[in-house]
Amino acid sequence: xxxxxxxxxxxxxxxxxxxxxxxxxxxxxxxxxxxxxxxxxxxxxxxxxxxxxxxxxxxxxxxxxxxxxxxxxxxxxxxxxxxxxxxxxxxxxxxxxxxxxxxxxxxxxxxxxxxxxxxxxxxxxxxxxxxxxxxxxxxxxxxxxxxxxxxxxxxxxxxxxxxxxxxxxxxxxxxxxxxxxxxxxxxxxxxxxxxxxxxxxxxxxxxxxxxxxxxxxxxxxxxxxxxxxxxxxxxxxxxxxxxxxxxxxxxxxxxxxxxxxxxxxxxxxxxxxxxxxxxxxxxxxxxxxxxxxxxxxxxxxxxxxxxxxxxxxxxxxxxxxxxxxxxxxxxxxxxxxxxxxxxxxxxxxxxxxxxxxxxxxxxxxxxxxxxxxxxxx
Numbered sequence: 001x002x003x004x005x006x007x008x009x010x011x012x013x014x015x016x017x018x019x020x021x022x023x024x025x026x027x028x029x030x031x032x033x034x035x036x037x038x039x040x041x042x043x044x045x046x047x048x049x050x051x052x053x054x055x056x057x058x059x060x061x062x063x064x065x066x067x068x069x070x071x072x073x074x075x076x077x078x079x080x081x082x083x084x085x086x087x088x089x090x091x092x093x094x095x096x097x098x099x100x101x102x103x104x105x106x107x108x109x110x111x112x113x114x115x116x117x118x119x120x121x122x123x124x125x126x127x128x129x130x131x132x133x134x135x136x137x138x139x140x141x142x143x144x145x146x147x148x149x150x151x152x153x154x155x156x157x158x159x160x161x162x163x164x165x166x167x168x169x170x171x172x173x174x175x176x177x178x179x180x181x182x183x184x185x186x187x188x189x190x191x192x193x194x195x196x197x198x199x200x201x202x203x204x205x206x207x208x209x210x211x212x213x214x215x216x217x218x219x220x221x222x223x224x225x226x227x228x229x230x231x232x233x234x235x236x237x238x239x240x241x242x243x244x245x246x247x248x249x250x251x252x253x254x255x256x257x258x259x260x261x262x263x264x265x266x267x268x269x270x271x272x273x274x275x276x277x278x279x280x281x282x283x284x285x286x287x288x289x290x291x292x293x294x295x296x297x298x299x300x301x302x303x304x305x306x307x308x309x310x311x312x313x314x315x316x317x318x319x320x321x322x323x324x325x326x327x328x329x330x331x332x333x334x335x336x337x338x339x340x341x342x343x344x345x346x347x348x349x350x351x352x353x354x355x356x357x358x359x360x361x362x363x364x365x366x367x368x369x370x371x372x373x374x375x376x377x
Contacts, residue, residue: 136373137225140293144326146230146367149360150288150298151330155337156357157241157277160350163256163342165263167201169274170281170299172209175202197266201274208275212240212282216290224290227368233287234365238358240280245354247273255350277354280361294326304330 154170161169168174182199185192215236219229251269265273281299288298296303308314308327316324344353 133373134228134231134369135223135226137223138227138230138291138368138371139374140225140291141322142372143291143293144329146234146364146371147288147291147293147295147298148329148333149364149367150284151295151333152337153284153357153361153364154281154299155334155339156341156353156360157281159338159341160255160345160353160357161205161274161277163345164254164265164350165201165257165270165274166198166260167205167274169205169209169278170285172206173300173302175206178202179206197263198260201263201265201271204271204274205278208278209282209285212279212284213286214282215279216283216286219287219290224287225374227371227373230287230291230368230371231365233283234361234368237280237283238361238365240276240283241354241361242358244273244276244280245351245358247276248354249351255345255353273350273354294323295330298330301331301334 158168158170161167167178179199179202182196182202216233219233222229222232247269248265251265251267251273253267253270254264257264265271285297285299288295296307304327308324308331311321311324311327313321313324341353341357344356348356
């Protein structure tokens with residue numbers, strides 16, 4: 001114990017203090033100093049604590065900066081072991097750093113640069129391109145085809161309801177006036193307080209139309225002109241039309257009414273059918289309005305007729321006038337939709353006609369995906 005305490009004191013306050021001063025001077029000159037073995041590792045039987053009182057001597061002449069190292073064989077130094085060796089870190093180390101590793105957001109689940117599921121970045125970039133494509137706003141000037149199809153569906157759907165119950169599920173002006181007349185009957189001399197079936201159907205159409213238009217406001221969260229919403233919203237119209245077809249098919253009622261007082265649809269399932277058709281038209285109306293083109297809402301022609309007659313270039317037939325030609329296209333498409341719808345009713349009935357209408361709306365929903373996007377100015 002005394003020998004080890006003596007050795008520790010000699011190591012801390014003896015010649016090693018001069019080593020510390022010398023290494024400090026080398027650091028001041030900018031020369032890094034490390035201790036490394038020269039020809040082999042230290043002997044395994046060397047005990048640092050078995051040092052005699054006079055066996056630990058270190059002279060300043062044992063190290064020379066030019067030779068790098070010296071040893072004294074007379075004092076028991078081992079020529080196979082270096083005491084200290086000056087290593088020039090700048091000359092021996094390669095200062096070239098490896099190129100940085102860039103991690104993108106698609107490799108957050110990767111190990112060693114490979115995805116766990118084995119997919120490459122190609123799938124991620126494809127999804128990113130698809131997302132960018134669907135969130136882009138469509139060009140209203142190049143949306144003529146799907147908006148024309150919207151107008152066609154207005155006449156097509158209205159032909160079904162008007163043929164059966166003399167109620168328009170898209171033209172809510174007539175339904176609103178009909179409800180006003182029903183209320184006025186309470187004040188005539190006969191005091192007719194009966195809520196007629198036609199009035200109930202008109203009220204059902206108005207309320208569900210408003211509900212469908214309210215659903216259209218959800219598109220403002222996704223972007224009312226984006227391909228994503230126009231595709232999704234039209235697909236919802238498709239589902240509503242399909243639900244109406246199923247409802248009227250399950251009602252087991254006719255498709256054409258002879259007189260207004262005797263409608264073809266009277267049971268609960270027929271009211272469900274009217275509600276789904278009116279909701280689909282309300283959704284279509286607000287979506288068409290949000291695109292903001294000459295087709296306006298695609299469900300009302302009264303305003304379209306007025307604007308067409310007021311167009312200053314109405315008779316300029318030598319060139320294309322968008323404000324005039326698109327209004328004419330909307331009117332013709334709606335007329336054609338009503339005509340084809342009535343023909344199909346006589347062939348396949350109301351349920352079959354609505355089923356065909358659901359298929360047309362599905363095509364329109366896909367159509368929106370390929371409409372060119374609006375160019376940035």
